[in-house]
Amino acid sequence: MDLERMRALLAALQEARYAGVRSVSYDGKSINYGSDAELANAIADLEGRIATANSGRPRRRRWGTVASKGL
Numbered sequence: 001m002d003l004e005r006m007r008a009l010l011a012a013l014q015e016a017r018y019a020g021v022r023s024v025s026y027d028g029k030s031i032n033y034g035s036d037a038e039l040a041n042a043i044a045d046l047e048g049r050i051a052t053a054n055s056g057r058p059r060r061r062r063w064g065t066v067a068s069k070g071l
Contacts, residue, residue: 003053010046013039 001009009026016024017040022033033039 001049003050006046006050006053010043010050013043013046017043 012024012026016022017036022036022039024031024033033042
């Protein structure tokens with residue numbers, strides 16, 4: 001899928017999520033998501049693919065651990 005199609009699909013997914021709708025129509029196809037979490041995962045996946053297409057490498061995520069003794 002080319003970059004412009006991915007951006008258009010991302011916009012359609014975001015509009016549907018912000019409207020509270022779990023069904024998206026794009027290029028004559030309809031996709032129904034079972035929950036908001038599934039829609040959020042689709043958006044995150046597409047954002048990652050767009051970032052990879054833009055930079056040529058996958059985006060990096062940093063994970064860390066924070067601890068406190070409650071003092």
